[in-house]
Amino acid sequence: MSIARQEPIIRFEHASFGFPGVIALQDISLTIHAGEFVGVIGPNGSGKTTLCRAVLGLMAPLEGHLHIFDCACEELRCHHRAKIGYLPQKGVVDRNFPVTVLETVMMGRYGALGLFRRPGIKDREIAMDALAHVAMDGHKDTALGHLSGGQQQRVFIARALAQQPKVLLLDEPTTGLDITTQHNVIELVQHLHEELNLTVLLITHDINMIRSRVDRLVLLKTKLYAAAPPAEVLKPEILREVYGKDLVITEKDLVIVEDYHHHH
Amino acid sequence: MVDLFTYDFMQRSLLAAAMVGGLCSVIGVFVVLRGLAFVGAGTSHAAFAGVALGYLVGWPPLFLAIVFGLATVWTTGWVEEKGRMKLDVSIGILYTTTMALAILFIGLMKSYNAEVYGYLFGSVLSVTSEELQIIAGLSILVLGLLLLFSKELYFIAFDQEMAEASGVPARGIFFLLLTLVALTVVVSLKTVGAILVFAMILIPASTAYQLTHSLKTLTLYSMAIGVATAVGGVVISAVCDLPSGPAIVLLATALFFCAVFLSPKRMNRSSPAHSH
Numbered sequence: 001m002s003i004a005r006q007e008p009i010i011r012f013e014h015a016s017f018g019f020p021g022v023i024a025l026q027d028i029s030l031t032i033h034a035g036e037f038v039g040v041i042g043p044n045g046s047g048k049t050t051l052c053r054a055v056l057g058l059m060a061p062l063e064g065h066l067h068i069f070d071c072a073c074e075e076l077r078c079h080h081r082a083k084i085g086y087l088p089q090k091g092v093v094d095r096n097f098p099v100t101v102l103e104t105v106m107m108g109r110y111g112a113l114g115l116f117r118r119p120g121i122k123d124r125e126i127a128m129d130a131l132a133h134v135a136m137d138g139h140k141d142t143a144l145g146h147l148s149g150g151q152q153q154r155v156f157i158a159r160a161l162a163q164q165p166k167v168l169l170l171d172e173p174t175t176g177l178d179i180t181t182q183h184n185v186i187e188l189v190q191h192l193h194e195e196l197n198l199t200v201l202l203i204t205h206d207i208n209m210i211r212s213r214v215d216r217l218v219l220l221k222t223k224l225y226a227a228a229p230p231a232e233v234l235k236p237e238i239l240r241e242v243y244g245k246d247l248v249i250t251e252k253d254l255v256i257v258e259d260y261h262h263h264h
Numbered sequence: 265m266v267d268l269f270t271y272d273f274m275q276r277s278l279l280a281a282a283m284v285g286g287l288c289s290v291i292g293v294f295v296v297l298r299g300l301a302f303v304g305a306g307t308s309h310a311a312f313a314g315v316a317l318g319y320l321v322g323w324p325p326l327f328l329a330i331v332f333g334l335a336t337v338w339t340t341g342w343v344e345e346k347g348r349m350k351l352d353v354s355i356g357i358l359y360t361t362t363m364a365l366a367i368l369f370i371g372l373m374k375s376y377n378a379e380v381y382g383y384l385f386g387s388v389l390s391v392t393s394e395e396l397q398i399i400a401g402l403s404i405l406v407l408g409l410l411l412l413f414s415k416e417l418y419f420i421a422f423d424q425e426m427a428e429a430s431g432v433p434a435r436g437i438f439f440l441l442l443t444l445v446a447l448t449v450v451v452s453l454k455t456v457g458a459i460l461v462f463a464m465i466l467i468p469a470s471t472a473y474q475l476t477h478s479l480k481t482l483t484l485y486s487m488a489i490g491v492a493t494a495v496g497g498v499v500i501s502a503v504c505d506l507p508s509g510p511a512i513v514l515l516a517t518a519l520f521f522c523a524v525f526l527s528p529k530r531m532n533r534s535s536p537a538h539s540h
Contacts, residue, residue: 056429082431088423097297097422100478107419111431116412143477163430 006033008067009167009199010055015064017047017054024050027064028224032201034166037193039210039230040203042220043243048203049089051220052171055201056086069166082111085160085198087153087170101147101155102140105130108162123162130161133196134188150181157188167199168192174206182209207234268502273389277455280391281494281512283403284452285464289490290410291448292469293483294441297421299351303340303442305462306355308449310336310362312458315383316369325383326398329453333446336362341442345435386457386509388498395454402451406444417441418479460509467516468493474520474527493519 010032018024025047032038042048053059054066069083085108108130109123131137134154144152153173160168170189174182190213193200204210211217217233219226221242226233233239239247268274295304314332318325336358343354370380382390391399410417416437419427428434445465452461472485497512504511 058425058429084429086426086429088426094422098473098477098479098482099418099422103418103479104422107415107422107427108430110415110419110427113415115416115433119415145477 006035008032009034009069010201011065011067012054013065013067015054015061015066017050017059017061020062023062023222025054025220026223029064030218030224030227032167032199034199035197036216037190037200037214038202038216038218039207039214040201040218040220041205041207042225043246046221046242048220049171052086052169052201052203055167055169056084082163083166085163085165085168087156087160087168087173089171090149090153090176097144099144100140101131101136101142101144102127104144104155105158105162108159112163126164127158127162130158131155133161133192134158148181149177150184153177153181153185154188157185157192161192161196165198167201170200170202172203172205174204174209182206186210186213273391274502276391276393276396277388277498277508278495280396280399280455281388281498281508282491283399284388284455285468285490285492285494285512286487287403287406287448287490288452288456288461288464289468289472289486290407290483291444292465292467292490293472293486294410294417294421295445295465296469296473297418298424298438298441300441300445301466302352302355302359303337304445304449304465306340306359306362307333307336307446308453308458308461309359309366311446311449311453312383313362313366313369315453315458316366316380319377319380320369320373326450326453329383329450330447332362333450334443337442337446338439341439345438382457383453384458385507386453386455386460388455388508388512389502391455399451399455402447406447406451409440409444413437413440414483456509456512460513463513463516464490464494467513467520471516471520471523474523489516489519 008031010030012028012030015028016023016026028051040048040051050059054061055068057068105127106119106123109119109127113119113123128137128140131140134157136151136154136158139147139151144155147155157168157170157173168189173185173189177185186209189200189202192198202210202214207217211230211234214230216227217230218224219233219238219242225242226238236249239249269278295301311329311333314328314330315325317323317332318328339358340351340355343349344351370377373380416427416432416434419432420434420437420441424434424438427437448465449461452464456464468490469482469486471489472482475485476482493516494512497515498508500506500515501508501511
């Protein structure tokens with residue numbers, strides 16, 4: 001697809017994020033267009049999760065601007081943020097929380113419903129539809145804690161879909177899953193991207209898993225090192241600059257980052 | 265024994281126990297799920313300091329209990345939000361400080377005041393009609409607000425950041441929850457006392473937690489257990505001539521351990537989750 005003709009959805013303009021004295025992201029200028037599948041990569045502590053929190057409206061820029069859906073307002077609680085479906089990093093929520101699959105997905109409707117309104121039949125239909133998209137509609141009354149890691153991830157993706165989002169933001173969706181399940185989750189994301197024409201922003205450590213699927217890779221290490229199609233980003237000279245000695249590139253062109261598992 | 269229930273005081277205390285038991289157990293669901301258990305304990309001691317000050321200076325004790333309770337929960341919430349300190353540390357400091365204040369205020373009183381100790385240990389059998397009206401009014405207010413904001417309260421208990429990101433005013437809802445905890449504690453002070461109210465909040469919800477995986481069922485179970493143990497405790501205390509507060513709490517605790525041993529969750533733990 002021609003990215004240039006698509007409307008800009010997320011636009012960073014010389015934006016810096018962090019806390020006074022600790023800059024997590026510095027001088028980021030980046031535009032994500034509607035319908036793009038973008039992978040965000042970078043070493044541990046490179047600001048990937050900060051980027052995620054910024055897009056979600058959980059952090060304001062210290063400097064520069066961040067426009068969501070080309071909305072110029074600097075209001076963090078801008079209603080446009082509700083169009084972003086979010087899958088948090090594993091471990092952020094208690095997966096043994098006493099909640100059923102359908103109850104979990106219904107939470108995706110709460111932001112759109114607003115205060116004082118109860119979810120109705122239509123919200124339930126949207127939630128069931130979201131569950132059908134991730135092939136979990138047969139488990140609606142199952143306890144979340146009884147599901148496998150991969151199934152839980154599908155339920156959380158369904159919760160994001162229940163928001164009827166334009167953008168799907170996924171923070172390390174494959175962490176802690178076995179290889180087959182990792183592939184299934186990424187395939188599901190790609191399928192949703194194509195079927196629902198969702199803009200996808202996927203934060204990951206696993207460059208090889210997504211390199212053939214994404215339109216662009218965003219390479220971060222506090223600063224933005226690259227934002228281009230994978231073939232242009234995955235060059236040894238660029239990667240070495242960011243990952244340093246931790247990087248191994250195999251003969252088959254696989255990129256391996258040695259401290260891959262150490263950050264949690 | 266049937267004669268006992270024809271007395272006005274007995275009817276009042278059963279009604280008070282049912283309301284306080286129901287209220288504490290419903291707010292307890294959110295307290296347990298959001299991990300605020302210790303906040304309940306801290307608030308009740310702060311509220312007791314308010315009562316002691318009220319008796320010392322001649323102001324309405326329940327009014328000052330609300331002021332002290334709210335000041336404590338709001339400070340705790342603010343400290344947690346700013347990330348300056350862990351929640352258990354800040355509440356631990358406030359907990360002991362307010363208890364020190366309570367002891368100081370009691371020490372400054374010129375004579376022994378039995379009523380103050382009534383708020384510490386609770387005396388459901390001596391609840392007056394006026395107090396019953398206050399309990400009913402505050403219970404309706406707290407339960408009404410819980411019902412009105414239940415979907416947001418469940419969401420922030422599950423994942424506050426996610427709730428915030430999906431457009432729910434999570435911060436406001438969190439402070440609402442803290443406020444409701446403080447009000448619940450104050451409502452319950454006279455009946456179960458500052459020390460045992462914490463158990464009324466914590467135990468029914470924790471018991472229900474053992475029995476279900478659904479949020480709605482959890483809330484209903486917790487409320488049923490809360491009302492049943494509070495009323496049951498009062499009946500036991502009247503029949504066996506025991507103090508009411510301990511009777512309620514010990515009955516609830518016995519039920520909790522039964523639930524732990526019979527928990528379907530515990531049974532399920534032996535069979536691993538199926539995976540795709």
